[in-house]
Amino acid sequence: MFRLGRSDWTPRVPLLDGICALLLIYAQWRAASEPAFSLGPGLIAHERGRSLAAGALPLDAVFFLFVLGVAVLTLTTKRPLVDILPAAGISSSGFMLVAFPLSFAIRLHGLGAQGPALLLFAMVIIWVSDTAAYFVGRAAGKHPMAPQLSPKKTWEGAVAGFVGSLAAALVFMPWVNVPLVHLLGMAALGNVAGQMGDLLESGYKRSAGIKDSGSLLPGHGGVLDRIDALILAIPVVWYYWIMIYRPQS
Structure with a gap:
């Protein structure tokens, strides 16, 4: 896999990012309330990896889109209000503690x-x-x-x-x-x-x-x-x- 070109190899890391982020969210779901935004980290990880590899989307834009997505889902959710903040925090942890750090594999692979x-x-x-x-x-x-x-x-x-x-x-x-x-x-x-x-x-x-x-x-x-x-x-x-x-x- 390490002999493949960047365009062939890079989508695989975001996919692994997403899987691991969802696993982390599932672990927290077992301990607390079900995350309202369970697909968010996986999707963001995938798109962020593709965008970074192509140089198409700056990092601040990625974070803005993530926060915007959380805000939209918070406003449209039918969950009890008391569950919204914990659910958002659990989903965000999957992005910040798994998907985002692992996306550096794409950067490392792309160092010449x-x-x-x-x-x-x-x-x-x-x-x-x-x-x-x-x-x-x-x-x-x-x-x-x-x-x-x-x-x-x-x-x-x-x-x-x-x-x-x-x-x-x-x-x-x-x-x-x-x-x-x-x-x-x-x-x-x-x-x-x-x-x-x-x-x-x-x-x-x-x-x-x-x-x-x-x-x-x-x-x-x-x-x-x-x-x-x-x-x-x-x-x-x-x-x-x-x-x-x-x-x-």
């Missing part, structure tokens, strides 16, 4: 010739981190990291995941043409952001009183569980590239 490799880099360092953290935490984890959010996550596992991300970054040296210090810097910050994203999604599941965010991937906790760390890691890698590394071309 190295864009596809950078996106794969961000995904691999997170998945290696998850694997290392799981096995080390299970075998030697003794100090809980955030028991109120995820009782099984430990500091030992977090450190193993961090080291795993750095090791994975070294493998990308032939494909990501940047100085080693920046390669490791992207991996380090991406890992920290990824672990924060993992805890964020765990907090949402716990607040909704559910164990998994879906059954599409049996034994893996759901779709959102497989990419929760990417929600923050991908934007961090993108911002590192354009603001810290700042390539000349």
